[in-house]
Amino acid sequence: MTEISQTTSAATSAAATQTANQTTTASAISSDFETFLKMLTAQMQNQDPMNPIESTDYAVQLATFSSVEQQVQTNTLITALSDQLGVIGMSQTASWVGMEVKSDAPAYFDGDPVSLSVTPNASADASYLLVRNSAGTEIQRVAIDPTESEVSWSGMDKDGYAFPNGRYSFAVENHANGAYLSSAGAMTYTEVVEARRDGGDITLILNGGGEISADEVQSLREAL
Structure with a gap:
């Protein structure tokens, strides 16, 4: 019984560490998006008034960043799900x-x-x-x-x-x-x-x- 308790505790600790990592990743994505908006605003302010950037170009940039952001979030969720399933499996197998x-x-x-x-x-x-x-x-x-x-x-x-x-x-x-x-x-x-x-x-x-x-x-x- 002692071995099972120790193993389950370790699995719980691993899950807590993963949750902290997910929070850090989410904060990084938010920070990157704010930086992207600042750069986009600076680009608009400093564009050549005689040859302004097409609005469609801005849309492409926004869409590209959004796609990358969504992919990062999806990868994070998949990793979290995989780790969580591993924790559950470890907890169950420990009873063996x-x-x-x-x-x-x-x-x-x-x-x-x-x-x-x-x-x-x-x-x-x-x-x-x-x-x-x-x-x-x-x-x-x-x-x-x-x-x-x-x-x-x-x-x-x-x-x-x-x-x-x-x-x-x-x-x-x-x-x-x-x-x-x-x-x-x-x-x-x-x-x-x-x-x-x-x-x-x-x-x-x-x-x-x-x-x-x-x-x-x-x-x-x-x-x-």
């Missing part, structure tokens, strides 16, 4: 801290079984769960039911000893009649320990130090 997200990121093994979500291959009659360590080396190959969509990795080797704590990635290899069919990644459920805003993106810090974008999350659930 302490929950488990499903993604294709490696899972952190700490001695407890790791829950995995896999996509069955209807043509397969045999499937194997491939386990790789943080270096990408395959450390285990376990037969699983090819029709199951949810499996659990115990984290034990063939002799019944637990693998070292750390981050592991998973994939499923499918076979039919002894021949290789296909391979697919396995989704893992990992607890979120921090939500961080990086520019316009929101990054989730996972248990064990992994990082993913909030856009990579497939689903969300209460921590088991």
Whole structure:
């Protein structure tokens, strides 16, 4: 709960800073317009009486300045809207801290079984769960039911000893009649320990130090 409060506070502070910047921009536009009117008035006062400037030229100058002014204001509003949406998204995503997200990121093994979500291959009659360590080396190959969509990795080797704590990635290899069919990644459920805003993106810090974008999350659930 402390982490969520701190994150939301930071987002609110960012919004306040953006509001101050918008006020400064608006003041600058107003000041520039006053300067433009003074220059236009001076131009009218000092024009050649024998060759006065056409009124249409003044209209063009006014229209040009007005167009630029409107564009600046539009850009400011778009930026403000984008930042505000980012603040809202950050505030909502911060509530994910302490929950488990499903993604294709490696899972952190700490001695407890790791829950995995896999996509069955209807043509397969045999499937194997491939386990790789943080270096990408395959450390285990376990037969699983090819029709199951949810499996659990115990984290034990063939002799019944637990693998070292750390981050592991998973994939499923499918076979039919002894021949290789296909391979697919396995989704893992990992607890979120921090939500961080990086520019316009929101990054989730996972248990064990992994990082993913909030856009990579497939689903969300209460921590088991």
